Each structure stands twice: as structure tokens, then as C-alpha cells.
Amino acid sequence: MDEQMPECSLWLGDERAYCRAVVGVRRYLPGLRCPLHTPAALAGQPEPQTGPGWPAGAWTTPSPQSASALFDARAVASGKRRAAAHTYRAAQQAVARH
Ligand SMILES: [Zn+2]
Structure with a gap:
């Protein structure tokens, strides 16, 4: 066929x-x-009707790249995450801006 x-x-x-x-x-x-x-x-x-489909947030990522980068900066700035001195200062400045 x-x-x-x-x-x-x-x-x-x-x-x-x-x-x-x-x-x-x-x-x-x-x-x-x-x-x-x-x-x-x-x-x-x-005829069967089209269903509602998946919930809107079904496949959203809980921690997008930008958010995890911010969490990372906060961790470095708080001193809980080990980092070089200049990284630590940069992280503190980044967190202070938020
Ligand atoms: Zn037919």
C-alpha cells in the first residue's frame, strides 16, 4: 500500500x-x-475531545542557570564555598548588588 x-x-x-x-x-x-x-x-x-495536556510547569527546570549562578555567588560570598580571594571579593560585590 x-x-x-x-x-x-x-x-x-x-x-x-x-x-x-x-x-x-x-x-x-x-x-x-x-x-x-x-x-x-x-x-x-x-469524537474524543482534546484533553488539557501536561500542566504548564511540568517540564520547567527548578533551578535555571542564572539562578544557580546566583546561589553559587551567595555561597562563595558567605564563605561556605571555598574560592580564591579575588573570586570571593567578586562574589561579595555581586551579591551586594542583589
Ligand atoms: Zn471513509
Whole structure:
């Protein structure tokens, strides 16, 4: 079966032919189907509606690069993180600005 043009692949037993409609064809588990022959339509059910999807913050990073750099500077400035003297002074200046 070549797929250069997606068409409904439902076998219409009465007409002894495939539906072959090309408008609004989408892929479903049984194959390509036109809107009249989706699994839900054949079962007499309403089409399933699109869900809300993932929560907005599902994949956000809790500590972005800039935030972790600030935490790092605070740690250096507080003396809890070991650093060279000039790094320590620069960190203290950076933290003082925030
Ligand atoms: Zn069809």
C-alpha cells in the first residue's frame, strides 16, 4: 500500500470497495480514516475531545542557570564555598548588588 495520498482505508462491504475519501483523513489505530469512518463514528460515539495536556510547569527546570549562578555567588560570598580571594571579593560585590 503506497501512501503518497492519504485516503480512508475502510472496506465498505456493501459497495465492495474501499472508502478512499481524502478529505480530513487522519491516522487511527485501525488505519487511515475519513471523518465519517473514525473508530468513534463507527461505534456511534462522539469524537474524543482534546484533553488539557501536561500542566504548564511540568517540564520547567527548578533551578535555571542564572539562578544557580546566583546561589553559587551567595555561597562563595558567605564563605561556605571555598574560592580564591579575588573570586570571593567578586562574589561579595555581586551579591551586594542583589
Ligand atoms: Zn471513509
